[in-house]
Amino acid sequence: xxxxxxLVIGHRGASGYRPEHSRSAYQxxxxxxxxxxxxxxxxxxxxxxxxxxxxxxxxxxxxxDHPEFADRRATKIVDGQKLSGWFTEDFxxxxxxxxxxxxxxxxxxxxxxxxxxxxxxxxxxDLLELLDEARVRTGRQIGxxxxxKHPSYFASIGLPLEQTVARELASWSGRPELTVxxxxxxxxxxxxxxxxxxxxxxxxxxxxxxxxxxxxxGRQAPAYSTQLTNAGLARLAAEVDGISVNKSLLxxxxxxxxxxxxxxxxxxxxxxxxxxxTLRPENRFLEPPHRRGSSPAAWGDWRREFExxxxxxxxxxxxxxxxxxxxxxxRA
Numbered sequence: 016x017x018x019x020x021x022l023v024i025g026h027r028g029a030s031g032y033r034p035e036h037s038r039s040a041y042q043x044x045x046x047x048x049x050x051x052x053x054x055x056x057x058x059x060x061x062x063x064x065x066x067x068x069x070x071x072x073x074x075x076x077x078x079x080d081h082p083e084f085a086d087r088r089a090t091k092i093v094d095g096q097k098l099s100g101w102f103t104e105d106f107x108x109x110x111x112x113x114x115x116x117x118x119x120x121x122x123x124x125x126x127x128x129x130x131x132x133x134x135x136x137x138x139x140x141d142l143l144e145l146l147d148e149a150r151v152r153t154g155r156q157i158g159x160x161x162x163x164k165h166p167s168y169f170a171s172i173g174l175p176l177e178q179t180v181a182r183e184l185a186s187w188s189g190r191p192e193l194t195v196x197x198x199x200x201x202x203x204x205x206x207x208x209x210x211x212x213x214x215x216x217x218x219x220x221x222x223x224x225x226x227x228x229x230x231x232x233g234r235q236a237p238a239y240s241t242q243l244t245n246a247g248l249a250r251l252a253a254e255v256d257g258i259s260v261n262k263s264l265l266x267x268x269x270x271x272x273x274x275x276x277x278x279x280x281x282x283x284x285x286x287x288x289x290x291x292x293t294l295r296p297e298n299r300f301l302e303p304p305h306r307r308g309s310s311p312a313a314w315g316d317w318r319r320e321f322e323x324x325x326x327x328x329x330x331x332x333x334x335x336x337x338x339x340x341x342x343x344x345x346r347a
Contacts, residue, residue: 022331023340024160025049026293027068031335033127034116035075036066037134041142045149049337051158051192054142057165058174063108064139064183068119069093070165073100076114077132084110093168094226104174111136123297123312139183158192160290160331162218166202167227177202181209188212196259196290199227203255214256216290219243221261243278248285257288257330263302265291265327266320272304273320279327292333294321294340318343 028040029047036054044052057070070093073079078087078101087106090099103111116134118127139161146157161184166176180195187193189212196216197203203215219239228236241247243264251258266273282289296317298306307315321340324332334340 021325021329021340021344022050022158022290023048023337023344024158024290024331024333025052025337026333026335027055028052029335029337030119031124031127031295033130034118034134035068036137037116037130038137038141038145039130039134041145042149044337045153045155045157047336047338048341049157049334051160051194051331052142052146053160053162053333054137054139055162055164056139056176056180057103058169058176058179059103059106059108059111060174061107062174062179063111064176064179065103065108065111066137066139066142067103068164070103070168071098071100072103072114072136074117075119076101076117076136078114081113094165095229104169104172108138123299125312143183143186156192158194159187160194160196160216160333163195163197163199163202163206165226166197166199167230177205177209181206181211184211184213198225200225200251200254201227214288216257216259216288217251217255219258219260219264221263245281245285248282248287252286255287257290258282259290259292259331259333262291262294262324265324265329266302268304273302273323275323275327279329283328288330289328290331290333291324291329294324294332294334294336296336296339 025044027035029043030040032043033040041052054066055068056064057067059065087101114136115132117131118124121128150156163176169176194214194216196218198218200217224236224238264278265276267276279289296314298313298315299311301315301320305316305320321343332340
């Protein structure tokens with residue numbers, strides 16, 4: 016039985032319908048019944064918290080169409096990955112404000128591309144204003160699940176994120192609607208020590224190791240999988256409020272179908288909240304038994320996959336189309 020306490024979190028807004036992290040994506044998420052929205056935070060050169068999925072922005076903005084920025088193209092190593100393009104930390108906010116949003120998955124979400132170039136990118140302060148306006152307009156308090164991106168990387172180039180995040184979220188500190196998440200537990204610890212009162216959630220991938228642990232221990236860094244043992248979950252429960260995991264960690268093959276794993280139950284036993292990402296209806300993102308037809312962009316049996324995940328008892332799901340899990344959940 017699904018729980019009416021499961022939060023539906025608009026992943027980068029309603030990014031299945033509008034270019035991610037655009038103003039209209041967040042507005043649509045609220046309109047479609049999202050309980051909370053999720054911005055990713057990176058930094059500009061002058062220390063402004065910018066809402067982008069990554070600091071490399073060639074896939075989500077029109078920066079490549081700006082000849083005045085052609086010389087900013089660069090190749091960098093971010094969390095061990097070699098990337099080429101344009102990076103937020105090489106621009107002042109006034110320059111970034113001239114860019115416009117663009118659909119990140121144009122082959123899968125062609126309808127969303129019709130909104131390319133219409134909207135500027137946002138800062139965290141812009142989204143906070145939008146949420147305050149939505150609360151007045153709708154009478155609902157929309158939650159904020161803020162992801163701090165690449166904090167070790169930004170610290171290494173002289174742009175540490177934690178103090179700026181704590182300062183800009185000070186007006187939300189202590190609200191039950193505020194959650195902060197990160198793939199680096201050390202950043203969560205620092206934010207808590209800075210006095211930001213929030214729910215702290217540690218992001219966990221289905222493979223590899225956390226970037227801060229890789230930076231510290233190199234190849235000897237403990238893998239995410241070691242943090243998901245019963246002992247590992249108990250250690251996390253002493254330091255964070257919850258975990259947010261790749262949805263593949265909640266599903267396992269079962270003959271020709273899928274079944275839920277025991278991860279949520281074990282995490283709950285350890286005293287942890289559990290969130291999962293990302294619920295998407297397109298075949299490309301569904302488990303093989305739930306795909307229908309040959310087109311990656313076509314919607315498969317998303318309902319079956321979403322129900323399996325919701326039935327695990329997770330406290331929150333991140334969704335590109337917030338209306339879809341909302342349809343499956345009873346309303347309070």
